[in-house]
Amino acid sequence: MSPASPSSIPSPTVAPAGAPKGARIIAITSGKGGVGKTFVSANLAAALTRRGLRVLVLDADLGLANLDVVLNLYPKTTLHDVFTGKSALDEAVIEAPGGFSVLLAGSGMVEYSRLTPEVRTQFLNVIQTLAPRFDVILLDTGAGISDVVLFSVSLASEVIIVATPEPTSLTDAYAAIKVLAMQQKRQHVRMVINQTLRPGDGRAITGQLQQVLERFVATDSGRPLRLIHMGDIPADPTVREAVMRRQLLLLQVPGCPAALAIGQLAGKVEETMLARPA
Amino acid sequence: MASTTPPLPVDLRDLRLETACALAGQAGSAIPPPGMAPAPFLQGLIDRLCDLSLKDPLTGLANRRHFQAVLDAEIDRVARSGEAALLLMLDIDHFKQVNDTHGHVAGDRVLQSVARTLAQCVRPMDTLARYGGEEFAIIMPACQAAFGKTVAERIRRAVAEAPVQIAPGTWLEVSISIGGAYAMQWIRSSPVLWTDRADHQLYLAKAAGRNRVCIEPQPDSTVSAEEKGMLFEPLYTPSDWGALGAMNHSGNAP
Numbered sequence: 001m002s003p004a005s006p007s008s009i010p011s012p013t014v015a016p017a018g019a020p021k022g023a024r025i026i027a028i029t030s031g032k033g034g035v036g037k038t039f040v041s042a043n044l045a046a047a048l049t050r051r052g053l054r055v056l057v058l059d060a061d062l063g064l065a066n067l068d069v070v071l072n073l074y075p076k077t078t079l080h081d082v083f084t085g086k087s088a089l090d091e092a093v094i095e096a097p098g099g100f101s102v103l104l105a106g107s108g109m110v111e112y113s114r115l116t117p118e119v120r121t122q123f124l125n126v127i128q129t130l131a132p133r134f135d136v137i138l139l140d141t142g143a144g145i146s147d148v149v150l151f152s153v154s155l156a157s158e159v160i161i162v163a164t165p166e167p168t169s170l171t172d173a174y175a176a177i178k179v180l181a182m183q184q185k186r187q188h189v190r191m192v193i194n195q196t197l198r199p200g201d202g203r204a205i206t207g208q209l210q211q212v213l214e215r216f217v218a219t220d221s222g223r224p225l226r227l228i229h230m231g232d233i234p235a236d237p238t239v240r241e242a243v244m245r246r247q248l249l250l251l252q253v254p255g256c257p258a259a260l261a262i263g264q265l266a267g268k269v270e271e272t273m274l275a276r277p278a
Numbered sequence: 279m280a281s282t283t284p285p286l287p288v289d290l291r292d293l294r295l296e297t298a299c300a301l302a303g304q305a306g307s308a309i310p311p312p313g314m315a316p317a318p319f320l321q322g323l324i325d326r327l328c329d330l331s332l333k334d335p336l337t338g339l340a341n342r343r344h345f346q347a348v349l350d351a352e353i354d355r356v357a358r359s360g361e362a363a364l365l366l367m368l369d370i371d372h373f374k375q376v377n378d379t380h381g382h383v384a385g386d387r388v389l390q391s392v393a394r395t396l397a398q399c400v401r402p403m404d405t406l407a408r409y410g411g412e413e414f415a416i417i418m419p420a421c422q423a424a425f426g427k428t429v430a431e432r433i434r435r436a437v438a439e440a441p442v443q444i445a446p447g448t449w450l451e452v453s454i455s456i457g458g459a460y461a462m463q464w465i466r467s468s469p470v471l472w473t474d475r476a477d478h479q480l481y482l483a484k485a486a487g488r489n490r491v492c493i494e495p496q497p498d499s500t501v502s503a504e505e506k507g508m509l510f511e512p513l514y515t516p517s518d519w520g521a522l523g524a525m526n527h528s529g530n531a532p
Contacts, residue, residue, distance in 0.1 A: 175499040212508045
């Protein structure tokens with residue numbers, strides 16, 4: 001499958017570059033902030049690394065980056081230094097606990113939260129340069145549907161939306177899915193439901209969202225956008241403790257229910273999203 | 279807040295105002311009459327110069343500078359209010375041919391005539407500007423997504439139906455192509471990106487044969503009460519969901 005054309009967010013100044021060679025690019029996004037998007041990105045990266053894959057997490061939340069906080073990293077060099085020409089890209093790619101690579105946005109990136117043609121070009125260049133060295137690139141995007149988010153999502157061949165069962169999170173996830181269906185002409189979007197209370201809740205919620213989509217969202221192709229349920233992460237007090245200590249759940253408490261769920265999620269991601277044709 | 283200190287006395291004879299007065303006079307606006315008190319005289323002159331710096335001399339429309347300022351302000355307003363705002367870029371079709379065939383005076387007549395027609399099509403709250411050359415732009419605040427195409431289409435038709443007299447007895451049919459894009463709602467985007475998007479639609483309109491309108495489809499991120507209702511009813515009772523799903527499939531949902 002080829003990545004959605006970047007022109008789906010209209011970008012007359014940046015020609016669609018075609019599929020970057022190498023890594024499968026997966027955007028991890030959410031309609032609402034604070035639903036565990038960065039937590040899922042970091043731990044999923046660790047779980048995929050454990051399965052033998054070369055993984056890069058790119059902090060694409062240019063306005064409000066906090067992957068460094070989640071991973072307890074104090075990077076000397078960030079994407080900001082690369083964009084401003086202070087550092088080479090290689091210096092900014094660092095190893096995170098968990099054995100995967102990260103490229104952190106850096107706090108100065110707030111000035112890049114307005115998507116200008118220059119930012120688009122630089123962002124595209126970074127991804128194209130790094131893609132051959134990895135099997136998977138996870139784009140940890142900002143929340144919502146700002147043009148920076150829509151642009152970074154448009155670079156990915158697959159999208160995972162993280163939502164919690166809370167009504168506000170679901171409404172915002174639904175709004176984001178609608179925009180992805182109409183503006184980016186996505187055929188499918190994958191769902192991870194975080195902080196579920198009972199087994200089966202996540203699948204039910206995904207089904208629920210699918211029903212509303214089929215009823216209200218018309219696509220050009222006439223076929224409704226398909227939501228693929230990738231898994232639930234159960235509400236688990238251990239997660240909060242790990243987050244507060246700024247540790248990777250998968251390393252610190254690998255046997256807790258949430259960590260086990262992320263391990264399963266990684267299996268499903270590898271199986272359904274990374275399998276290459278022979 | 280108004281300052282309570284008394285105004286400084288200004289003697290107009292100490293100022294060199296000849297150039298400023300001449301400039302305001304050239305632009306066709308009346309110069310404040312001499313003998314006026316210094317403060318209202320200067321205010322009048324400054325107002326005319328400001329006016330002058332914001333207008334395109336040939337067409338009398340807003341110039342590029344004024345357009346950019348309004349665009350910047352509109353981006354910030356929409357980011358905060360979530361209102362729908364439409365940007366149209368309009369370009370006269372085959373304008374170079376007019377200049378080449380009939381001369382630049384005729385070209386200027388066409389520009390002025392199209393500008394007049396456009397001015398009749400917009401609301402007082404809209405900003406109509408000469409963007410450059412034969413290109414115009416209109417910023418339309420509070421323009422609902424459902425009406426954008428109709429409004430732009432009406433403008434296109436108005437120009438197509440108003441031939442321009444370029445010389446006694448010589449009339450020229452003129453058409454324009456229009457591209458449009460809505461501002462991103464609730465989002466602080468950039469004026470460059472917004473203009474880019476509208477320009478891209480203008481390019482599509484030209485490529486599709488000119489004398490037509492292309493407007494970027496608006497991503498609809500609003501969630502209606504009906505959608506919310508359906509989203510939440512059986513939220514915490516997954517067992518109910520199967521029943522609801524079955525109901526919807528057997529029903530007459532579109």
